[in-house]
Amino acid sequence: MNLQLFVNGLVNASLIAPPAIAFTLLFGVLRFPNFAIGGYITVGAFMAYTANVIFAWPLVAATLFAMAVTALVVWLSDVVVFAPLRNQEPVTLLVVSIAFSLILENLVRLFFASDVRGFDIPLERPIKVMGARITPEQLDILMLAFAITVAVHVVLRFTRFGKAMRAVADNPVLAQVRGLSLRWITAGTCALAGAIFGLTGVFAGLDLVIEPLIGWNLTIPIFAAAILGGIGSPMGALVGAICVGMAEELTILVLPSTYKIAVGFLIIAVFLLLRPQGLFGQPEIKK
Amino acid sequence: MSEALLEVENVSTGYGKIDIVFGASLGVAAGEIVSVIGPNGAGKSTLLKAIAGVLRCSAGDIRIKGETVANRPPSEVARLGLAYVPQEANVFRQMTVDENLTIGGWVDRGHVRERRERVLELFPDLRVHLGTRAGNLSGGQRQMVAFGMALMVAPSVLLLDEPSAGLSPKMVAEMFAAVKKVNATGVAVLMIEQNAIQALDISHRGVVMAGGEIALIDDASALLASENVSELYLGTRR
Numbered sequence: 001m002n003l004q005l006f007v008n009g010l011v012n013a014s015l016i017a018p019p020a021i022a023f024t025l026l027f028g029v030l031r032f033p034n035f036a037i038g039g040y041i042t043v044g045a046f047m048a049y050t051a052n053v054i055f056a057w058p059l060v061a062a063t064l065f066a067m068a069v070t071a072l073v074v075w076l077s078d079v080v081v082f083a084p085l086r087n088q089e090p091v092t093l094l095v096v097s098i099a100f101s102l103i104l105e106n107l108v109r110l111f112f113a114s115d116v117r118g119f120d121i122p123l124e125r126p127i128k129v130m131g132a133r134i135t136p137e138q139l140d141i142l143m144l145a146f147a148i149t150v151a152v153h154v155v156l157r158f159t160r161f162g163k164a165m166r167a168v169a170d171n172p173v174l175a176q177v178r179g180l181s182l183r184w185i186t187a188g189t190c191a192l193a194g195a196i197f198g199l200t201g202v203f204a205g206l207d208l209v210i211e212p213l214i215g216w217n218l219t220i221p222i223f224a225a226a227i228l229g230g231i232g233s234p235m236g237a238l239v240g241a242i243c244v245g246m247a248e249e250l251t252i253l254v255l256p257s258t259y260k261i262a263v264g265f266l267i268i269a270v271f272l273l274l275r276p277q278g279l280f281g282q283p284e285i286k287k
Numbered sequence: 288m289s290e291a292l293l294e295v296e297n298v299s300t301g302y303g304k305i306d307i308v309f310g311a312s313l314g315v316a317a318g319e320i321v322s323v324i325g326p327n328g329a330g331k332s333t334l335l336k337a338i339a340g341v342l343r344c345s346a347g348d349i350r351i352k353g354e355t356v357a358n359r360p361p362s363e364v365a366r367l368g369l370a371y372v373p374q375e376a377n378v379f380r381q382m383t384v385d386e387n388l389t390i391g392g393w394v395d396r397g398h399v400r401e402r403r404e405r406v407l408e409l410f411p412d413l414r415v416h417l418g419t420r421a422g423n424l425s426g427g428q429r430q431m432v433a434f435g436m437a438l439m440v441a442p443s444v445l446l447l448d449e450p451s452a453g454l455s456p457k458m459v460a461e462m463f464a465a466v467k468k469v470n471a472t473g474v475a476v477l478m479i480e481q482n483a484i485q486a487l488d489i490s491h492r493g494v495v496m497a498g499g500e501i502a503l504i505d506d507a508s509a510l511l512a513s514e515n516v517s518e519l520y521l522g523t524r525r
Contacts, residue, residue, distance in 0.1 A: 160393070163382070167390055170379040177339055177373070178436065179365035179394035 003132040005249050011138045013245025014145035015207060015218065019200040020225035020237035021152050022193035026074075028169030028232050029189040032093035036077065037197060037222055039104030041215030044070040044201025046108050049210050053120045062119075063202045070198030073104075075190040101216070109212045117210040119202075137206040145203070148196065149238055155192075156234060165189055169232060217261070221248065224264035227271050230281020239279060243267075291316050292475040293338070293369075293444045298347035298357070300337035306345055307333045308499045315444065315475040320466065322486040322507065323479045325496035331479045332374065334496070335446050338477070339371035340364040351444055365394050370442035374449040374479075377433035380422030384413055387421050387432050391439025399439070406435040409465050427458040434462070438469060445469065447478040451485070463489050487511050 019037060026034050047069045051062035081100055085093055126133040134142075156162035167175040168185050176182055204214050225244045229236025248263045271278060291314030301307035308330040315321045323331045336342040338349055340361035349357040356364045361371075370391075379387050388406060392399040407414050410431040416424060421432050430450065437445060450466065451459040459482060467489050470476050480486030487493050490507040495516060503516070510516045 163386060163390060164393075166382060166386075167379050170381045171376055173341060173361075174373065174376060174379065175390075176361040177341065177365060177371050178390055178440070179362050180390070181360075181362045 002253075003130055005252065006246075007129075007132045007134050007138075009246035009249035010242075011134070011142060011207065011245075012221075012248055013242045014142045015200065015203050016221050016225050016245050017238050017241035018145050018148045018152075018196045018203075019218065020222045020229070020241045021149065021234045022196035022200075023222055024226050024229070024232055024234055024237045025152075025165065025169075025189055026193045027226070029165060029186055030078065030082065030093075031172075032082075032090035032097070033223070033226075033231065034082075035094055035097040035219065035223070036101040036104065038215035038217075038219035039101035040070055040074055040194060040197035041201045041204060041218055042105050042108050042212055043073050043215075044198030045205040045210050045214050046112055046201070046212075047198065048202045048205060049112075049117055049119065053117070056120070059119060059121055059202075063199060066202055067195040067198035070201065071191040071194030074194030074197065075187055078186065078190050101219075105212050105216065112212070114212055119205055119210070121206075141203045141207060144199070148199070152192075152196075152234060161185075161188055220261060220264035220268070221245070224267040227268050227276075227278055230278030233278070233280040236278055236280030292352055293477060294348075294350040295334070295338060296348045296350075298334070298337060298344050298349060300333060300342050300344045300347075302333075302342070306499070308337065310347065311496075311501050312347075313477075313494055313501060313504060315477050317443070317475050318470065318473045319492065320470050320476040320478065320490040321492045321494060322483070322490040323477065323494045323496055324483040324486065324510075325502070329496040330499040331496050332448050333499075335371065335448050335477070335479060336373075338364075339369065339446055341371075365440060368395075368441070368443040369446065370437035370440040370444070371446040372433050372437045372448060372450065374452055378421040378429050378436065380420065382421060383418050384421055384424070384432050385417040387436050388413075388439050391436035394439075395441045398441075402439050402441055406438050409438070409468065410435055426453045427455065430454060430458075430462065434465065442474060444475045444477070447476065449479055449481060451480065451482050459485065484511065 019041065023034065023037055044066045048062045048066035051057040051065040052059055057065065077100060081096065082093060085096060124136045126135045127139065156166055164180050164185050167180060168182065172182065201214065204218060208214065221244050225240035226237050228243055229238065229240030244264060244267060248260045251260060251263050293315040295311055295313045297310045297312055299306045299309050311334055313321065325331055333342060337344050340356065340359055344357045347357065348355055351367045351369055354367060356367060379390065388403055392402060412428060413431055413435060416428060421429060424432065434450065447466065450462050454462060463485055466476060466478065478486060487507040487510055493505060493507045493510040494501055495503040495510070
């Protein structure tokens with residue numbers, strides 16, 4: 001296989017994996033597929049842009065600012081928009097989340113117009129590894145995505161908050177009966193997922209360009225990765241992200257790159273038809 | 288009997304706007320076992336869910352140690368020392384036995400290690416399965432995990448919904464022995480059982496529910512001796 005394609009695939013997977021894990025964490029606790037991820041990522045990218053370019057903050061500080069604001073937006077959207085609809089069918093909430101994503105995206109357009117923008121960072125030469133090129137930003141994305149994936153795993157396995165999140169995802173009624181506060185765990189999960197979406201906005205802005213559609217372009221691959229891995233399974237989301245990221249790049253060998261986005265749709269369609277629980281998810285038993 | 292730890296006063300409850308239980312009143316004192324018996328659909332499980340805070344009460348009051356808990360979130364009710372073990376979905380299936388027990392211990396963080404040791408002494412079978420996912424255990428073992436997790440709460444009031452359901456006769460005996468042992472430490476136990484005779488055998492009092500109402504409350508021995516109750520609810524003719 002062409003090493004450059006492999007590197008591109010890995011970078012692509014690094015963009016998809018953290019938000020796919022965040023999406024699946026949110027699904028576990030909120031019990032509906034929150035399609036507003038695109039809007040959240042766009043907010044993250046533009047908040048980092050505001051801090052970095054308009055306020056002239058260093059990129060690290062701008063990233064932390066974007067993560068904090070996006071965390072707040074995800075939590076607020078849950079309290080104001082989704083919590084009052086908690087008793088509705090998941091499909092209703094899914095449709096509302098699509099609408100909410102469009103609102104966020106267009107709010108960003110209202111303030112920043114549709115221009116293409118970039119962070120204020122020095123342009124650096126790509127590094128060459130065995131003939132494959134990778135930019136220093138892409139290398140950062142790769143390493144940070146890996147670090148986040150490991151960190152989320154550690155949080156879920158070993159911390160009290162992580163175990164509480166897993167307990168709520170597993171059996172929300174029993175979790176409450178055992179004294180866990182659904183309100184705090186939901187808020188914490190929203191904040192964690194929001195911070196990851198905010199960071200993804202920065203990653204996407206570094207790898208591509210910053211524009212209001214930045215999040216929407218990632219929504220389908222993220223959703224595809226979560227479905228492929230099995231919604232509700234963070235490890236599955238990681239494997240799903242690697243598969244989707246690689247598959248998108250490999251299609252370039254046989255199709256024009258404009259068809260890249262179709263890969264995600266194809267994966268969603270095939271898995272929903274043949275194995276809706278994904279590779280690692282548990283089939284839902286309805287009585 | 289001393290003052291009631293759990294008091295249920297004229298409680299009506301159900302699902303959504305439809306009540307299933309009407310005006311139920313009962314009390315359970317420290318160190319007492321009260322069994323609720325009655326036919327399917329009598330509202331027994333619904334009443335337990337309302338006491339645990341899982342269902343809302345449309346009327347009446349529920350108090351634990353004198354504090355009103357009716358219509359408060361289940362997490363707050365749990366923190367007041369009430370441990371409810373539902374009949375189904377009573378363990379975190381994707382989590383290990385150890386993690387299930389750990390979560391039980393979060394309500395009251397004092398002496399968690401000692402409590403865990405006591406649970407493992409009560410159910411020694413669990414010791415070898417600590418690293419196993421609860422969903423991969425047999426029905427009986429899962430029931431032990433559910434009971435063990437509730438004991439990790441260090442409860443003063445224990446609500447058990449059909450603790451012997453689906454268990455082998457040997458395990459049923461073990462489960463009732465465990466309930467008795469826990470009760471001997473002063474815990475108030477309110478238990479629903481289909482295995483009514485065995486349940487009444489270890490109970491101080493029995494509550495008969497029918498049609499969403501409490502039909503009768505009496506000493507367990509009196510209910511066991513009563514011809515009407517035997518014929519109608521215990522499946523025996525004497």
